[in-house]
Amino acid sequence: MCPNITCVIVNVPEPDTEIVGGPELFIDRGSTINLTCVVRHSPEPPAYIFWNHNDIIISYSSSRGGVSVATERGETSRSVLLIQKAKPSDSGNYQCNPSNARPANVTVHVLNGEHPEAMQHAGNQRMGPSLGALAFISYVLLAYC
Template identity: 35%
Template structure:
């Protein structure tokens, strides 16, 4: 009986001392994102970057998932979509009917980037750049897709500026992974020229990691400055505002420094002027009847 107990203790000790299979599988799964073979100055293929790459794209735009392979020799580079294990490309050939996918590979370069144009929300997920070595090596790239960036001009959609004052418009573009790019201002369909003979046209740009702010200034506003002003960022949807330049009291222009711009939305200013006119007419009518 004692010999059986000793044998049981030995078996339990042996089993407990074995490495945990479950733990090893989890560890291997996490390490798969960093697998590579070969080193510089060797004949084995290896990736220029062995870390999990995270790419953020904006829906409707073009994006490239990076993959650079050194010492490729005659081996093939393939792109696999992990969601359905679909082979997208092999070498420079595309193996999908979706023509949005293709390989960006300048001749004699180490670059084998996967280009998607345009990106959709469904494209989010992990893609693998694989090299046909033995054993096979691969580099996962995670793609996140965000909504279209949109510009916004502060204030109402329709404003009234007094003749002679300064038109000041502030456009804010919330940015994601990409910069908003160049911000262009238009009046109607004409791009504003900051060096035009009119003078007094300038813009200020402020950029932070989360937004880009473009401030447009037009000093000594005149009737000809009225129009539809559009803030058009390179990588975001445009925003617009309708500007009316109106005369001051008694139809006389007001100097820019003597009065602030009248930022009144809609037709509230016109409505108030009509009300004043009606009151004046009533007073005149009453004065005539009392004579």
């Protein structure tokens, strides 16, 4: 007699990382850069989420000041990077790098009074944070302050 063989196929989604509003964001000089990284479909929450600016890990205690991060771990994890008083040197590539998922990138342009309509870029462009990001930050600030 042949043994019974049962074949089970399990589809496990690969963890997905996204920076809300990307791949490009246009921010006015002097305003707050608000980047929200969302990690979905992770078998467990990431142990950490690092943020990089132009391939260098962001230090939250740097002499620049005004840089903070709030992270919420769960079935869907979120990390919000806030940079107060944006200046042109804050422009560049930002990367959200969770411990257990692929990184996500966004290019930030800090504008000196220019209008993004005059720049020729493909894709959707948004100014500033989304309503959902603002609600999340408000929640974090109320919960921890």
